[in-house]
Amino acid sequence: MxxxxxxxxxxxxxxxxxxxxxxxxxxxxARGWFFPQILPANWTFAPWMQAFAxxxxxxxxxxxxxxxxxxxxxxxxxxxxxxxxxxxxxxxRGKVLVELALLAPVIVPGIAVGLGIHxxxxxxxxxxxxxxxxxxxxxxxxxxxxxxxxxxxANYDAEAEAxxxxxxxxxxxxxxxxxxxxxxxxxxxxxxxxFLVSWSQYILTLTIGGxxxxxxxxxxxxxxxxxxxxxxxxxxxxxxAPGLVILALVARQLTGRGMAIGGTR
Amino acid sequence: xxxxxxxxxxxxxxxxxxxxxxxLSLEVADGEMLALLGPSGCGKTTALRVIAGLIAPDAGEVxxxxxxxxxxxxxRREAVLVFQSGQLFxxxxxxxxxxxxxxxxxxxKREIAMRVAEALEQVQLERLGHRRPHELSGGQRxxxxxxxxxxxxPGLLLLDEPLSxxxxxxxxxxxxxxxxxxxxxxxxxxxxTHDQEEAAVLGDRVALMLGGRIHQIGTGAALWNRPADLEVxxxxxxxxxxxxxxxxxxxxxxxxxxxxxEAAPEGEGCLTLRPEAIEPGExxxxxxxxxxxxxFEGLLTRITAEGSGLRLEALMRAGAARGATPGQDIRxxxxxxxxxxxxxx
Numbered sequence: 299m300x301x302x303x304x305x306x307x308x309x310x311x312x313x314x315x316x317x318x319x320x321x322x323x324x325x326x327x328a329r330g331w332f333f334p335q336i337l338p339a340n341w342t343f344a345p346w347m348q349a350f351a352x353x354x355x356x357x358x359x360x361x362x363x364x365x366x367x368x369x370x371x372x373x374x375x376x377x378x379x380x381x382x383x384x385x386x387x388x389x390x391r392g393k394v395l396v397e398l399a400l401l402a403p404v405i406v407p408g409i410a411v412g413l414g415i416h417x418x419x420x421x422x423x424x425x426x427x428x429x430x431x432x433x434x435x436x437x438x439x440x441x442x443x444x445x446x447x448x449x450x451x452a453n454y455d456a457e458a459e460a461x462x463x464x465x466x467x468x469x470x471x472x473x474x475x476x477x478x479x480x481x482x483x484x485x486x487x488x489x490x491x492x493f494l495v496s497w498s499q500y501i502l503t504l505t506i507g508g509x510x511x512x513x514x515x516x517x518x519x520x521x522x523x524x525x526x527x528x529x530x531x532x533x534x535x536x537x538x539a540p541g542l543v544i545l546a547l548v549a550r551q552l553t554g555r556g557m558a559i560g561g562t563r
Numbered sequence: 564x565x566x567x568x569x570x571x572x573x574x575x576x577x578x579x580x581x582x583x584x585x586x587l588s589l590e591v592a593d594g595e596m597l598a599l600l601g602p603s604g605c606g607k608t609t610a611l612r613v614i615a616g617l618i619a620p621d622a623g624e625v626x627x628x629x630x631x632x633x634x635x636x637x638x639r640r641e642a643v644l645v646f647q648s649g650q651l652f653x654x655x656x657x658x659x660x661x662x663x664x665x666x667x668x669x670x671x672k673r674e675i676a677m678r679v680a681e682a683l684e685q686v687q688l689e690r691l692g693h694r695r696p697h698e699l700s701g702g703q704r705x706x707x708x709x710x711x712x713x714x715x716x717p718g719l720l721l722l723d724e725p726l727s728x729x730x731x732x733x734x735x736x737x738x739x740x741x742x743x744x745x746x747x748x749x750x751x752x753x754x755x756t757h758d759q760e761e762a763a764v765l766g767d768r769v770a771l772m773l774g775g776r777i778h779q780i781g782t783g784a785a786l787w788n789r790p791a792d793l794e795v796x797x798x799x800x801x802x803x804x805x806x807x808x809x810x811x812x813x814x815x816x817x818x819x820x821x822x823x824x825e826a827a828p829e830g831e832g833c834l835t836l837r838p839e840a841i842e843p844g845e846x847x848x849x850x851x852x853x854x855x856x857x858x859f860e861g862l863l864t865r866i867t868a869e870g871s872g873l874r875l876e877a878l879m880r881a882g883a884a885r886g887a888t889p890g891q892d893i894r895x896x897x898x899x900x901x902x903x904x905x906x907x908x
Contacts, residue, residue, distance in 0.1 A: 461650035463637040464615045465664040466715065475663070479654040 319538065326531030345528035349536075355512060360536060363497060363513040366428060367540075370435035371492035374443045375485060377436070378492075382447025387456055400444055403437045411437055412505035419506055426508040434506045435499055439492040446491060450484030490544045497540060564751045565627045565641050565718030567591040567614065572623035574609060574775075583609040584620060585775035591719075596745045596752040598766025600759060602798070606775040607755045608647075611721045614753070615644035627718065638667070641718035647727060649708040651696035657683070657707050658692040664715045682714035685744060702733040706740070713744065720745075722754040726761060738764055759799060763787075771795055787837065788901065793908050796835045802876045803841075805834040809904045817871040821848045822899045833908040839863065840901030841877035843887075848897040854887050868893065 325331065326345050328338030349356045384390075385397065403411060415434055416425060424430035454477075462476045463469075478485075500515040507513075518533040567590070574584040583606040591597045601607045612618045614625055616637035625632055632640050643664070651660050659666075661682055665675045683689050686706040696704060705725060712720055725741060726734045742765060745752050756762050762769045763783030770780040779791040790796035793804070807816030814821045814834050821834065852868035852875060864884035866877045877895065879887075887893055 455650075457646060457648070458650050458652060460612075460617050460637075461644070461646050462652075462663070462667075463617065464642070464644040464721075465667065465711065466638045466643075467663070467667040468636075468638055471667050475667070476652060479652075 319534070322531045322534040324531070325527045326535055328528065328531075345532050349529060349532040355517060356514075356533065356536070359512045359514050359517050362428065362511065363515075366432055366435065366503075366511070366513065367493045367496040369432045370439055370496040371443075371489050373432065374436055374439040374492040374496075375489055378440055378443030378488065379447050379481075379485065381440075381444045382449075382488075383451045385444065385448035386451025386454065400441050403441055408438070408501040409505070412502045415502075416505050425506055426510040428507075428511050430506045431503050431511045431513075434502045435496040437502065438499065439495045442491040442495060443488040446488035447481070447484055450481050450488075454480060487548060490548055494541055494544065498537065564593050564749055566593045566629070567642075567719055567751060567753065568624070568626040568629065569610070569614070570624040570626065572610070572613060572620045572625070574606075574613065574618065574620045576609075582606075582775050584613065584623075587623070587772075587776050589770060589777055589780070591751055591753055594749045594751055596742075596754065596765060596767050598762035598769045599753055599755045599772055600762040600766075600769050601755075601757065601772035603757055605772050607757075607772050608723055610772070611644055611723050611753065611755055614719070615642050615721055616640045617644070642721055643712040643715055643717040643719075644721040645708050645712045645723065645725060647724040649704045649728070651699075651704055651707055651711075653696050655696075656692065657688065657694050657696075657699070660696070660707055661692075661711045661714055663711060678714050679710075682710040685713060686710045686740065701729055702737060705729060705737060709741070709744070713748065713750075716748075717750060720750045720752045722752065724756055725754065726756070726758070734761075741765065759783075759787075771798060773798065789903050790835065790905065793833065793835075793905055796905060800837070801835050802838055803834075803836050804905075804908070805873055805875075806908075807832070807834055809834075809906070814902070814904060817873050818850045821897060821902060823902055823904065824900050827902070828904045828906040830906050832904045832906040835903050835905055836897055836901045838865070838876045839878040840898060841875065841879070842896045842898060843879065843883050843893065844896055845894055846896045848899060848902070849894050850897065851892055851894055854889050854891050854893055856889055857884065857887055868895065 324338060327341055327343065329340040329342040329344065331338035348354065381400075385393065412434065415437070419425045419430050419434070424433060458476055458480070459472050462472045467475065498515055499513070500519060503511060503513050503516060507516075509516075514533055514537050518530060518537060521529040521533060569587055569589040572584045572587040573582060575582045585606075587606070587610060589597075589599075589610075599607045599610065609618065613620050616632070616635060616639075619633070627641050637644075652663065655663070658679055662675045662679045665678060670678075679692075680689070683692060686709055688703060688706055688710065691699065691703065696707070699707065705728065709722075709725070722741070726737055729737055738761065741754070754762075754765050756765070766783065768780055769783050769786050771778045771786055773794050779786055779795050781789075786795065787799050790799065790801065796804070805814075805816045805818065807814050808831050809823060809827055809829050811829075812823050812825070812827070814823050814827075816834060850870060852870035854866060854868050855874075856867040858865045858867075860878070863878040863880060864887075866879060866884060866887050868875055868877070868887075875895070
């Protein structure tokens with residue numbers, strides 16, 4: 299692709315990705331914005347002040363969304379790294395079936411999964427609790443982690459571990475000094491994916507959390523449904539934040555080069 | 564240092580048809596450098612991994628100085644295995660790589676720095692301590708791998724094809740380095756190779772391994788010139804096998820009666836001699852043959868000749884090979900010292 303074509307494509311992508319977000323951003327700082335005005339008549343920070351006012355639900359939701367996403371991605375990594383290692387390094391009977399089963403949550407609608415799990419969690423006493431929400435967030439996050447990590451392990455030379463053992467390293471030392479440094483970039487990428495997927499969960503949080511566990515997506519849907527465009531705008535901006543930060547941080551790892559978007563190399 | 568004893572080792576990889584180790588027994592003396600020679604797939608790397616503790620054998624014993632080590636995990640064995648690829652840790656620089664084993668033992672920082680510097684000096688890489696593995700040449704990587712093992716002062720050093728990843732001109736250099744370091748340190752060393760020449764140069768003794776077990780152990784020359792059986796002779800490029808009978812120092816066969824060297828095995832068997840041992844001309848054990856084919860192979864020319872229904876192959880230098888043209892009768896001398904009998908073949 300020529301440089302010019304690449305720049306053009308980059309611009310198209312930027313416009314396509316950012317344009318839909320513009321109204322949300324504007325709503326969060328607008329006072330009275332009616333058709334046919336192109337831009338709001340008056341600007342204000344009132345929606346933001348309101349969002350972070352003492353009685354607002356938003357700060358609490360921000361904290362719980364973050365904590366749940368952190369816990370879910372940590373748990374997904376803890377389970378997904380060994381699973382990815384098994385899938386990436388070894389060939390075994392029924393491997394294809396395991397891979398298919400791991401893809402299942404991507405195919406089966408979240409609402410169906412959520413309702414099924416709700417029954418089980420109800421009996422286990424895990425509904426309406428943050429723990430239950432963290433656990434159910436494994437359904438969408440774990441496949442991401444496993445697929446990223448199995449790719450990482452497919453390129454990993456386990457002989458390095460045998461070499462380390464022969465040089466006198468105990469199994470835990472091998473894990474810490476040889477395996478983890480080698481797969482660290484993959485862990486970062488998988489962890490960030492898991493974080494973002496958990497961060498934006500709605501259906502599963504709602505079904506298992508039962509409205510008691512309040513996260514940003516829940517508030518966003520509620521405010522949007524109630525026609526509070528200003529609060530929905532603020533929430534949308536807050537929801538976007540970690541994605542943008544993470545994208546900026548790991549663009550290099552994700553795309554294999556320095557620039558996240560655009561053409562010049 | 565450490566004396567290594569392998570006793571009747573058996574191992575079959577899961578799903579494999581043939582056993583990787585089949586009654587493998589071997590003894591490496593304290594301070595000896597033994598070359599374990601064999602074609603690829605003969606089980607020699609498997610044997611190294613069993614000694615290092617990375618695989619458990621199905622049966623048999625591995626003893627260091629007479630004491631079984633089978634219950635010990637690799638990190639607690641006196642042996643260090645240097646992998647064929649070198650296996651440097653990509654995320655560490657040369658110094659960190661060489662110091663890896665000492666760090667795992669939680670040695671004091673100062674001691675580690677000192678011993679690493681010493682080891683790097685041994686392999687002549689003093690200046691490259693800060694480099695990353697990908698910034699090194701193949702030969703340098705192999706030397707770092709060697710230093711990383713030597714720095715631990717192991718009782719037993721296991722080298723898996725240490726020269727196979729190197730260019731031809733680097734091999735000689737590395738071979739000399741390994742030989743010198745082994746003599747200086749006196750570490751009992753088992754080096755695995757598929758290259759006959761390498762085995763002969765590196766090993767005090769050479770053990771030839773075929774199909775999971777040792778066929779013959781001895782000096783390089785003994786294996787070349789006094790093979791124990793047909794497979795050993797074939798492995799070393801033997802191509803002349805003459806059926807007949809050996810008794811009282813002579814061998815009766817279709818080519819006539821040939822004088823044998825002392826202590827040649829007696830009875831029915833096969834006479835063998837290396838193709839490069841044949842000389843043109845008259846003398847003891849001279850035979851008449853008709854040239855069938857000549858093939859130029861660089862330094863040497865391979866001449867196939869036939870007589871009394873037997874085929875012999877000779878490798879000769881250009882001067883000696885001159886004049887041998889297909890269809891011509893020639894006289895070849897089969898030097899007595901170059902003959903050997905494989906009994907019962």
